[in-house]
Amino acid sequence: MLRTVRNVAIVLLLAVPVAFVPGGGGFVQGLLALLLMAFLASLGAAARQIYREDRLTFDSLPDDQRAVLYGAVGVIVLMIAGAGKLLGEGGFSAVIWVTLMACAVVAIIGVWMRAHSY
Secondary structure, rough: OHHHHHHHHHHHHHHHHHHOEEEEHHHHHHHHHHHHHHHHHHHHHHHHHHHHHHHHHHHHOHHHHHHHHHHHHHHHHHHHHHHHHHHHOOOOOOHHHHHHHHHHHHHHHHHHHOOOOO
C-alpha cells in the first residue's frame, strides 16, 4: 500500500510542471526527449553486448545472410529515426512504417533461425 502511494505521489509531482507552470509543455518535451535518448542508448548498449557475445556466430554467417541481417538492422535504425515524421502524418506513411518494421523483424528472425538450425 505504501509503495502505491509513493508511486502516485511521484506521478503527481511530475504532473505539476505540466499543469501549473507556464511553459510546462516545454519541460515535458525535454523530459520525453531525455527519456527517448536514454532508451535508444540502452538499445545501442544491448546491441553492442549481443554482438560482442556472439561475434563468432555473426562472422560465421554466409555473406548473403549477414547482408540481410545488417540491412534489416539498418532499416530498423532508419525507421526509428524517421518515426516522428512518418507516424506523425498518419495514413499511408504510418502503414509503410509498420510494414517496413515488420519486414525487418521477420528478416532478423529468419536469419536467426537459419543460424541456429543444424
